[in-house]
Amino acid sequence: MKIAIPVDEKTLESKVCVSFGRTPYFLIYDVETKDSIFIDNSAAASTGGAGIKAAQIMVDNKADVLLTPRLGENAADVLKPAEIKICKTITGSAKDNIDAFIAGKLSLLDEIHAGFHGHGGN
Amino acid sequence: MRIAVLSGKGGTGKTLISVNLAAAAKTATYIDCDVEEPNGHLFFKPEGVQVEEISVKIPKVDHELCNGCRKCVDFCNFNALAYIKNKLIVFDDVCHSCGGCILVCPERALTEKAKVIGKIKKGVSGEVAVWTGVLNTGEATGIPIIKKLLEESSEVNKQTFIDCPPGSACIVMESIKDADYCILVAEPTLFGVHNLGMVYELVKLFNRPFGVMLNKCLDEENPAEKFCFENNIKILGRIPFDNELGTLNSNAEIAVNRNEKYRELFSSLLNKVTKEVQHETTTNP
Numbered sequence: 001m002k003i004a005i006p007v008d009e010k011t012l013e014s015k016v017c018v019s020f021g022r023t024p025y026f027l028i029y030d031v032e033t034k035d036s037i038f039i040d041n042s043a044a045a046s047t048g049g050a051g052i053k054a055a056q057i058m059v060d061n062k063a064d065v066l067l068t069p070r071l072g073e074n075a076a077d078v079l080k081p082a083e084i085k086i087c088k089t090i091t092g093s094a095k096d097n098i099d100a101f102i103a104g105k106l107s108l109l110d111e112i113h114a115g116f117h118g119h120g121g122n
Numbered sequence: 123m124r125i126a127v128l129s130g131k132g133g134t135g136k137t138l139i140s141v142n143l144a145a146a147a148k149t150a151t152y153i154d155c156d157v158e159e160p161n162g163h164l165f166f167k168p169e170g171v172q173v174e175e176i177s178v179k180i181p182k183v184d185h186e187l188c189n190g191c192r193k194c195v196d197f198c199n200f201n202a203l204a205y206i207k208n209k210l211i212v213f214d215d216v217c218h219s220c221g222g223c224i225l226v227c228p229e230r231a232l233t234e235k236a237k238v239i240g241k242i243k244k245g246v247s248g249e250v251a252v253w254t255g256v257l258n259t260g261e262a263t264g265i266p267i268i269k270k271l272l273e274e275s276s277e278v279n280k281q282t283f284i285d286c287p288p289g290s291a292c293i294v295m296e297s298i299k300d301a302d303y304c305i306l307v308a309e310p311t312l313f314g315v316h317n318l319g320m321v322y323e324l325v326k327l328f329n330r331p332f333g334v335m336l337n338k339c340l341d342e343e344n345p346a347e348k349f350c351f352e353n354n355i356k357i358l359g360r361i362p363f364d365n366e367l368g369t370l371n372s373n374a375e376i377a378v379n380r381n382e383k384y385r386e387l388f389s390s391l392l393n394k395v396t397k398e399v400q401h402e403t404t405t406n407p
Contacts, residue, residue: 048262049201049216056195056204074213082206 001031003101004063005094006054010038012095020068020075021050027094028061031102051075051115058084067097067106072115123399124275126301126330128286128294130317132159135307135337135361138371139391140285141165145378146388149249150281153271155297157240157255157264162285164374168245168252175241176255176267178219179234183210187231194223194232200262218262240267251280268296276300290320298325302399304332305358305391308346315345322355331402333358335391356398359391 006023007014017023022044028037039061043053051071055078058066065085079086087106089097100106127140137154141162144152154160181194181203188210195203195210202216203223214237224232240257255271257264264287275282286297298304304325308318318334325332333356336346340363350357361367367384370377377384 043201046201047199048218049198049213052204052213052216053201056201056206059204059206074216077213078204078206078211081209081211 001064002062003029003031003065003067003098004058004061005029005067005089005097006041007038007094012036012098013093016067016069016089016092016094016097018069020066020071021046021052021054023054026054026057026061028063029094029098049074052078055079055082058082065101067101068109071109071112073112074115076112123303123396124282124284124301125303125305125395125399126284126286126298127305127307128290128298128321128324129288129307130290130320131313132288134288134309134314134317135335136288137162137165137285138337138361138367138377139305139307139335139388140283141376142378142384142388143392143395144250144281144283145248145376146385146392147250147281147283150283151251151253151275151278152283152285153275154252154254154285155264155268155271155293156285156287157257157267157293158287160254160256160285163243163245163252163254165376166245166247166250166252167374168243168247168254171243171245173241173243175238176270177236177238178266179221180214180217180219180237181212181223181232182235183212184231184233185209187229189229189231191228193226193228197222197226215260216262219266240264242267242271251278264293265296268293272297272300290324294321294324295328298330299328301330302402303395304330305395306332306334307337308334308349309338310336310340310342310344310346310363312345315349318346318349322353331398332356333395333398336360338363358394358398359387361387 005027006017007027008017025038043050051074055075059082067087067089069089086109088109127136144150154162192205202213204211239261243254245252255267287293306321335358339360378388
């Protein structure tokens, strides 16, 4: 199982990035092999639709779970049909969140915001 | 003659000036290009309003023909397309209608479909034709609405006053690009100078003849006026920071129709601008 987390820096001790779509990096952690890889988020500098592109990156990297503090509507519309589970992060490092997820301590993210650009929603 | 009225920020007096100029001109077309929040109609209260919907083209997917090459996904600068579980998804609200995805699709799996983004309302108020562009909330851009408004107005040979959106972005560029003259409205503050600077750069870039109207003038130092002196910019006139004018305006009254002194103020501005345009056409035909 692969866990994806938006992170500010390329370390397991990094804080979780507050933004999913415009995070500089994603950590992809493989629970079976315990391998961590860090990928650059090519969506970060997008003119628009960063959440959609970042979600596409999740799908293409075959993430099973995404741990994120929040998520926009468009990104959720990509992740849901891809059957990627979305959990809400807690305070702490990326590593803390992986451990918490494995221990079953993270709840599903149920608040999807309407995005920041007036798209969708209202 | 097409006069565009613009400013670097909202609330500077674009609508006040363009509405009153159109009213002072008597036979005129007033075009509200501030499609995100048009308010000129509140003053004119036009009658016999005809409404026309404006739509743009967005992609429609034929899932039978799509082979998942993702050329469209990679092409889209706005990330309006995603390919998930062997299925192409289009995000209508994110699409900017460039049509590029349709061009790059080797399988011809993408075709155009219309999506309504807003409307144009045309009515009459006395001898002034009042045209208003309205963009639906949440749409990416009002440019198609502005294009349509200005295209149709070019077929009408009347004095036209274009009430521009605030700022200096694409929608403003679209609004001024065929204008014969631009009136830049400025407030007497440092912030006002910053905003005046933005539209000043813009009209220079578009090589439009222009002048500045100083609004909300007090008896003290006016930083916007200073900016005009320093940059050798023509000052067309000054509107006082005036309780009576403010009251008329906030009651959605057209000042030139209510008080002779305002009629004089805006008629003199209109004369000045008309002369400027004539001068421009003789010197730069």
